[in-house]
Amino acid sequence: MTDKETIGSQEFASRIQDHLNHYIKAADRKASILLTGHLAFLGLYANLVKPVFSEPTWLELLLIAATAVLTIIAGGLSLSVVYPRTPETPQGYMLWTSILDHDEEEYREELKDLDPDSILTEMVDENYALAEVADQKYRHFRWSVHITIAMVASALASYLFVVV
16 A cells, blocks of 8 residues: 555454454464463373372462462463354344344345445444453453463472472
8 A cells, every 4th residue: 555545434444353353363372372281281280299199288288279279260261262252233234143133134135225334333333342352352361371470480389399
């Protein structure tokens, strides 16, 4: 695009939608990787601390329990990121849950009758709904990362105090 070219509101809204969808997919990918790590860590950690359970001290139990709880919380937050969201818009023309509220022929006819302002309104409403989804996903992802850091610290402490 040259300096003299401009885009209209609908094109801009479409680009915003693509941008939001890209970031939602990125959050899902990152959280999937983190969730896989949490599950693998839980299995490895359980095997590492299994010998301690013959006669554990209160400190050993506390560190093991803290690590396990932090892992489960971080994994749950990662899972909540990956879990699909189904936002809706008032008009119901772009998001699949709203589309399915119409029958196919009714949906086709309503789309044919839309004027440019109505199309822009629907796109803006969808973008807002997608922005809310992205915000929630990234908020949960950030918390999962923070708790994962605490989980690693707890695991290191338990390794130093329990296993070594």
